[in-house]
Amino acid sequence: MKPVLIGFLCEWCAARALENMAHKRLKLPDGFLPLRVRCSGAVEPALLTEALRRGALGVLVGGCPRGHCHYREGNTRAEIRLKVYRKLLAALGLSPDRVRGVWVGSGEGERLHREIWQFWKELTGEDRPL
Amino acid sequence: MKIALYNALSCGGCDLIFFLEDLPGSFLEDLEIVFWPEVCDHREEVLRNLPEKGLEAALICGAIRTRDQEKRVLLLRNKARRLAAVGSCALYGGIPGLLWEKGEGPRPVTEVVSCEVAVPGCPPEPKTLREALEALLREEDSGGKDRGPVCEECPRTRRPFRIGRLKKWGGEEVLSGDCFLARGIICSGPVTRGGCGAVCPGAGYPCGGCYGPLEDLAGERLLSALASGVLPARADEFLEGLVDPVGTFFRFFLARSPLLRLRKRRDEEDTA
Amino acid sequence: MRLFYYPGCASQHLARDLHQAVEALFSALELEIAPLEDWNCCGAREVAAESPLVGLLLAARNLALVQEGRLIVTCSLCYHNLKLAEKELSRDRESLRQLNDLLAEEGLSYSPDSVRVSHLLEFLCEKDNLSRLVSEVKGSGPRTPVAPFYGCFLSRPFGLEAGLMEKLLDLSGFGVAANPLKHHCCGGHLPRTDSPVIKELCGRLIYSAGRAGARFLGVCCPVCRLNLELYGPEEGPRVLYVPQLLGLKLGLPPAALGLEDGEL
Amino acid sequence: MKDWRVFLCECGGNIGEVVDLSRLARELKGKELEILRHPFLCSPEGQDFLVRKSRRAKGVLVAACAPDLHEETFRRLLRAQGLERFRLVPIREEAAWTALSDPTAKALRLIRAGLAALKETRSPPAITLRPRPALLVIGGGAAGITAALKASEAGLTVYLLEREPFLGGKALYLDRLYPRLECASCVFSPRLSALARAERVEIFTRARLVRLSGLPGDFEAEIESQPRYVRLDRCHGCGRCLSVCPVEPPAIGWPVPHPVPKVPVINPFRCLRFKGQSCRKCEKVCPRGAIDFEDTWGRRTLRVGGVIVATGFRPYAAEKIFHYGYGRLPRVITLFDLEKAFSSGEKKPEIFKSPPERVTFVHCAGSRDRRHLPYCSEICCGLAVKASLRLKELYPRAEIYHFYQDLRLKDPEGEGLYHRARAMGIRFLRGRVAEVSEVPWSPEDEGRLLVLAEDTLLRRKMRLAVDLVVLVPGFVPELGAGELASLLGLCPGEAGFFEPRENKVDPAGTVRRGIWLAGACSGPRDLSETVASAEAAALEAVTFLSRPEILVEQSRVEWQETRCGRCYLCVEVCPFKALVPAEEGLRVLPELCSACGLCVSACPSGALFLEAPEAVFFQLRAVLG
Numbered sequence A: 001m002k003p004v005l006i007g008f009l010c011e012w013c014a015a016r017a018l019e020n021m022a023h024k025r026l027k028l029p030d031g032f033l034p035l036r037v038r039c040s041g042a043v044e045p046a047l048l049t050e051a052l053r054r055g056a057l058g059v060l061v062g063g064c065p066r067g068h069c070h071y072r073e074g075n076t077r078a079e080i081r082l083k084v085y086r087k088l089l090a091a092l093g094l095s096p097d098r099v100r101g102v103w104v105g106s107g108e109g110e111r112l113h114r115e116i117w118q119f120w121k122e123l124t125g126e127d128r129p130l
Numbered sequence B: 001m002k003i004a005l006y007n008a009l010s011c012g013g014c015d016l017i018f019f020l021e022d023l024p025g026s027f028l029e030d031l032e033i034v035f036w037p038e039v040c041d042h043r044e045e046v047l048r049n050l051p052e053k054g055l056e057a058a059l060i061c062g063a064i065r066t067r068d069q070e071k072r073v074l075l076l077r078n079k080a081r082r083l084a085a086v087g088s089c090a091l092y093g094g095i096p097g098l099l100w101e102k103g104e105g106p107r108p109v110t111e112v113v114s115c116e117v118a119v120p121g122c123p124p125e126p127k128t129l130r131e132a133l134e135a136l137l138r139e140e141d142s143g144g145k146d147r148g149p150v151c152e153e154c155p156r157t158r159r160p161f162r163i164g165r166l167k168k169w170g171g172e173e174v175l176s177g178d179c180f181l182a183r184g185i186i187c188s189g190p191v192t193r194g195g196c197g198a199v200c201p202g203a204g205y206p207c208g209g210c211y212g213p214l215e216d217l218a219g220e221r222l223l224s225a226l227a228s229g230v231l232p233a234r235a236d237e238f239l240e241g242l243v244d245p246v247g248t249f250f251r252f253f254l255a256r257s258p259l260l261r262l263r264k265r266r267d268e269e270d271t272a
Numbered sequence C: 001m002r003l004f005y006y007p008g009c010a011s012q013h014l015a016r017d018l019h020q021a022v023e024a025l026f027s028a029l030e031l032e033i034a035p036l037e038d039w040n041c042c043g044a045r046e047v048a049a050e051s052p053l054v055g056l057l058l059a060a061r062n063l064a065l066v067q068e069g070r071l072i073v074t075c076s077l078c079y080h081n082l083k084l085a086e087k088e089l090s091r092d093r094e095s096l097r098q099l100n101d102l103l104a105e106e107g108l109s110y111s112p113d114s115v116r117v118s119h120l121l122e123f124l125c126e127k128d129n130l131s132r133l134v135s136e137v138k139g140s141g142p143r144t145p146v147a148p149f150y151g152c153f154l155s156r157p158f159g160l161e162a163g164l165m166e167k168l169l170d171l172s173g174f175g176v177a178a179n180p181l182k183h184h185c186c187g188g189h190l191p192r193t194d195s196p197v198i199k200e201l202c203g204r205l206i207y208s209a210g211r212a213g214a215r216f217l218g219v220c221c222p223v224c225r226l227n228l229e230l231y232g233p234e235e236g237p238r239v240l241y242v243p244q245l246l247g248l249k250l251g252l253p254p255a256a257l258g259l260e261d262g263e264l
Numbered sequence D: 001m002k003d004w005r006v007f008l009c010e011c012g013g014n015i016g017e018v019v020d021l022s023r024l025a026r027e028l029k030g031k032e033l034e035i036l037r038h039p040f041l042c043s044p045e046g047q048d049f050l051v052r053k054s055r056r057a058k059g060v061l062v063a064a065c066a067p068d069l070h071e072e073t074f075r076r077l078l079r080a081q082g083l084e085r086f087r088l089v090p091i092r093e094e095a096a097w098t099a100l101s102d103p104t105a106k107a108l109r110l111i112r113a114g115l116a117a118l119k120e121t122r123s124p125p126a127i128t129l130r131p132r133p134a135l136l137v138i139g140g141g142a143a144g145i146t147a148a149l150k151a152s153e154a155g156l157t158v159y160l161l162e163r164e165p166f167l168g169g170k171a172l173y174l175d176r177l178y179p180r181l182e183c184a185s186c187v188f189s190p191r192l193s194a195l196a197r198a199e200r201v202e203i204f205t206r207a208r209l210v211r212l213s214g215l216p217g218d219f220e221a222e223i224e225s226q227p228r229y230v231r232l233d234r235c236h237g238c239g240r241c242l243s244v245c246p247v248e249p250p251a252i253g254w255p256v257p258h259p260v261p262k263v264p265v266i267n268p269f270r271c272l273r274f275k276g277q278s279c280r281k282c283e284k285v286c287p288r289g290a291i292d293f294e295d296t297w298g299r300r301t302l303r304v305g306g307v308i309v310a311t312g313f314r315p316y317a318a319e320k321i322f323h324y325g326y327g328r329l330p331r332v333i334t335l336f337d338l339e340k341a342f343s344s345g346e347k348k349p350e351i352f353k354s355p356p357e358r359v360t361f362v363h364c365a366g367s368r369d370r371r372h373l374p375y376c377s378e379i380c381c382g383l384a385v386k387a388s389l390r391l392k393e394l395y396p397r398a399e400i401y402h403f404y405q406d407l408r409l410k411d412p413e414g415e416g417l418y419h420r421a422r423a424m425g426i427r428f429l430r431g432r433v434a435e436v437s438e439v440p441w442s443p444e445d446e447g448r449l450l451v452l453a454e455d456t457l458l459r460r461k462m463r464l465a466v467d468l469v470v471l472v473p474g475f476v477p478e479l480g481a482g483e484l485a486s487l488l489g490l491c492p493g494e495a496g497f498f499e500p501r502e503n504k505v506d507p508a509g510t511v512r513r514g515i516w517l518a519g520a521c522s523g524p525r526d527l528s529e530t531v532a533s534a535e536a537a538a539l540e541a542v543t544f545l546s547r548p549e550i551l552v553e554q555s556r557v558e559w560q561e562t563r564c565g566r567c568y569l570c571v572e573v574c575p576f577k578a579l580v581p582a583e584e585g586l587r588v589l590p591e592l593c594s595a596c597g598l599c600v601s602a603c604p605s606g607a608l609f610l611e612a613p614e615a616v617f618f619q620l621r622a623v624l625g
Helices: A014-023 A045-053 A074-091 A109-124 B013-017 B044-048 B067-079 B087-092 B126-137 B218-229 B232-241 B245-249 B258-271 C016-028 C052-066 C076-091 C093-104 C120-124 C127-136 C164-171 C197-211 C222-231 C242-249 D021-028 D044-053 D067-080 D091-096 D103-118 D142-153 D169-173 D184-197 D240-244 D281-285 D335-343 D380-394 D412-423 D481-488 D527-545 D569-573 D598-602 D615-624
Strands: A005-010 A032-037 A058-063 A099-103 B002-007 B032-035 B055-061 B080-086 B117-119 C003-006 C069-073 C115-119 C145-148 C216-219 C238-241 D004-009 D033-038 D059-063 D086-089 D126-129 D134-138 D157-161 D201-204 D207-215 D218-225 D298-304 D306-309 D313-315 D332-334 D358-365 D399-404 D427-430 D433-437 D449-455 D460-466 D468-473 D475-477 D515-517 D550-553 D579-582 D585-588
Touching: A005 A014, A005 A109, A005 D615, A014 A032, A014 A058, A014 A109, A014 D091, A032 D103, A032 D615, A045 A058, A045 A074, A045 B218, A045 B258, A045 D615, A058 A074, A058 A109, A074 A099, A074 B218, A074 B232, A074 B245, A074 D598, A099 A109, B002 B013, B002 B067, B013 B087, B032 B044, B044 B067, B055 B067, B055 B087, B067 B080, B080 B087, B080 B126, B087 B117, B117 B126, B218 B245, B218 D569, B218 D598, C003 C016, C003 C052, C016 C238, C016 C242, C052 C069, C052 C076, C052 C093, C052 C115, C069 C076, C069 C120, C076 C093, C076 C115, C076 C222, C115 C120, C120 C127, C120 C164, C120 C242, C127 C164, C145 C164, C164 C242, C197 C216, C197 C222, C216 C222, C216 C242, C222 C238, C238 C242, D004 D021, D004 D044, D004 D103, D021 D033, D021 D103, D033 D044, D044 D067, D059 D103, D067 D086, D086 D103, D091 D103, D103 D615, D134 D142, D134 D298, D134 D527, D142 D157, D142 D169, D142 D184, D142 D201, D142 D306, D142 D527, D157 D207, D157 D218, D169 D184, D169 D335, D184 D527, D207 D481, D218 D306, D240 D281, D306 D481, D306 D527, D332 D335, D335 D380, D335 D468, D358 D380, D358 D433, D358 D460, D380 D399, D380 D412, D380 D468, D399 D449, D412 D427, D427 D449, D449 D468, D515 D527, D569 D579, D569 D598
Parallel strands: A005 A032, A005 A058, A058 A099, B002 B032, B002 B055, B055 B080, B080 B117, C003 C069, C069 C115, C145 C216, C216 C238, D004 D033, D004 D059, D059 D086, D134 D157, D134 D306, D157 D201, D306 D515, D332 D468, D358 D399, D358 D468, D399 D427
Antiparallel strands: D126 D550, D207 D218, D218 D298, D313 D475, D433 D449, D449 D460, D579 D585
């Protein structure tokens, strides 16, 4: 199976940032597969395990910038869960860097693009083509 | 009725349950124990000499670690008409499941052979064992799959809660009769299948999850629940207090966790 | 906490006086700071033409020699290079690994978490050292006005906390002349290109200190001092190193500070 | 029977030419699945096609563009036919435009994920409600005033919220208007008076929004107001109180050129009475008994159908650009200080005590600079040229220089303004100013400011000794915009300005229905653009709120009793307090639930779900193959 990076993107900011990126025609690795969720706070840790067990190399959780969650504290909650989950991964001897959170505003397509490629590069060693 | 009992990697606690008086009379009548290494016969040829499906039933406790244990269980599967996995170790890997090292670790019996009857618990409550044996006699497959969480049976008082700091078990928190989680003590009740009657929380001890995961990925769900209950301002304090995430979230079923399998796969790749 | 002093190449020729003054200051304040044994060039500017790793290696070797503790630096360029290595290598683990492989040939290794680079000004402004300095100041004397001058490398990109030089000068009994050009460029390495620009730059810097009423311009960097002395106007405030100025207030003999009596 | 339908939109060539739709159709084809294709599903023909071809379907998946654009339209069409199972997969943005080498394979995976969840999906329940014909306008500047006027003219009740004691915002301090140089107050103050007279407009000054809840069409807004110490309902603006105040400058007053409401405000930090003294001069002289020292902070809850955000912008804090010396050097001012000096009406404001012989305008102060504002604010060039002309009018002998990066003068008249300035001797030099300093280059210029720059067209260094430096900073969102964004659930862009729902075709809309943007809160705008955008926002609001009824979708979490362990974690974790413990276990309050899913992900026993149990798990498994 080709390497896959799952991106759970909140429909308010991160998914819109991806659209913003799309309008600029910035390219993402083929293995990056976005799934839209209501809020980054709606991403349960079980989904992270499910993604990893089914072969995803990494999972990115994209939410609104800090303090700007549309549901008040969804992204804060997501961040706490990610921290605990990363601690669990580390305790199991797995790399905690296989899951991470990215907090971007809807206009920050270029930043999301950078973050995704950075993550992809760390996971696969492939860099973005110039 | 010819039966066999076998103990793989376990503490032996489940065996003791068989000495309780609470077992069904119909089960004890006309019972012939052909093989039970701890109590009567331990010779493998006794089993080997039996015809295929020559045993009415076999009850297996403990997790599988060695090649011998695996062979013995496969043999029992061949000789017994019906197989019962007894205890958390046999069902989910149990406490020995935490004993994982590079590339290997104990496996639940249920991952080696198929079992008709499941008897959860560490050790199972007598009531659970009796019901399972009755099911065995009635030729039913059992597993208690339709049960809700331990909390449904828990006598402690529930109220909405937020976790400020994790607390160690003991003291006033135990006596108060309030939900452990609401008091900042980790309790696996919400992610654990009921059936035990919530004996531990009832007796003042938080649930460790021995009756098995209510759902797939129960460890992650407990993690989520705790991380959701934490006050954002005190998240770092919480994280610090969480000393042993693996033992906390996966005490009785780490051996079945997909994350552990990922780790094993990585180790295998490393050695390869 | 182990403390080391990094003299830098200039201490051997161009800024021997700065080196003398710093050592005199340390002993007057009874600070136990030994020069770093077997130190090498910080990388200066010349190696910038090579791969960035070469410069980082030079700096990292010095940091590795410290093993664990703090490294106190006086020269602005040395401070910049060492600080750059400290920041880069704590971020770029891959380069750190490569450099450590090279350092291992000498039996050295560098871990960014265990070594801290500090500028002399930062170090002296720490609470204990400052109170030591104040208690050692001899006599009250006139508050001779001094204009502080930081120059580029103490201002950017790793700028020192604002007002350190002013604080030291004030507490040691100098008057502080406000110098709006204290973060400006002295011309740096322009003399080598024979550029006429430097004369204008230095002229204005000295003029700025003069119009603020300063008698001295206090500097920390050997290159700043050299440029200002060579290209600045003959009239106007004299350029001295801050450690020299502090030493004078501690009552140290000018000769111990690398100063000739006649200069003052 | 092909119960399930997938519609592939070609989006012209946007999808059709990048994604191999025939291959998609081939790979997706299944016993129960019909694949349909259309060049433009959003066109009237396309919509018709969608409706026709989805008859008797159990569920429909549309693979097209981002949901913001047409999801609502498609859903409404399908819902009208009683079709509840609908999903949209934006393969244009997520595959066609962003896949590096194989958009088709990516589109295929994403569609498969969508299909996996489709069977479980239900469109959220919808309720019809009658929108309240009332509008809350946040911000009483040019945009807020315009929107309030237009909405009230159309029959809506308007609540206008202003943080300051007086309406008008930054427009009050404009002197002349770009590009025709007409008098700003002649143009703008009639609007203020019209507002003071308007019916159905209630003005709240010194007030801010603290909470907004409810649904589009029926929001509940809680506002908080600071005391003014003068009662709006009694004062008739005679101004007698102003002359009796013993404090200098007076503690009571209306310190703006055109105070609306014409009711003074008491500054408690200056007023003697608040310093424990017994002065009551203003109270005694007031013929209407309007002075009220007992005035306190107040809270009020308003029920409105919609909200217009008109919080505007403000100039970037020029003191942050250290080397320009603003705030440190007395003769360095900003364009807005200059504009204020012009509009204050006094003949010789402080900065012109001695007529300046040479003035420099520093364009892009902080703009297009990654350490300050990485963007161009577009309107500042025009404002600077305009102000320099006015300065030249006042001081014909002054030499005036503009240092610019690029001159952006919009409108046909903008270019004329530039030529006029050139003809009057104002000089334009392309280059960034490196430094503004009180230390001169040569001692004979002592006392003047030194401006160092480079004329990048002539490749020549410039050292100017000048008497006045006017910095022209760019614009940033008004203070508190970020806080308001969180309160309203709106997303600010990278620069902090509010993001419209769609820049080109829906500039007044936001991601939340029932909330619109007016004026410079969504980016730098000059007065004419501000007014135009405010009218657009008002039109949107009026259209929305005058409908006899609107359909509001209300997704909410569902609760499964058999799985619930009653740990009540969900109750605590809900940011909207939409879950309450009840006798039967748990009650979901639909009017409060916003369907964020926070409780779903917190629930340890899987007793809560949104859309469908484990819908995301299905998608995840499908997308991973």
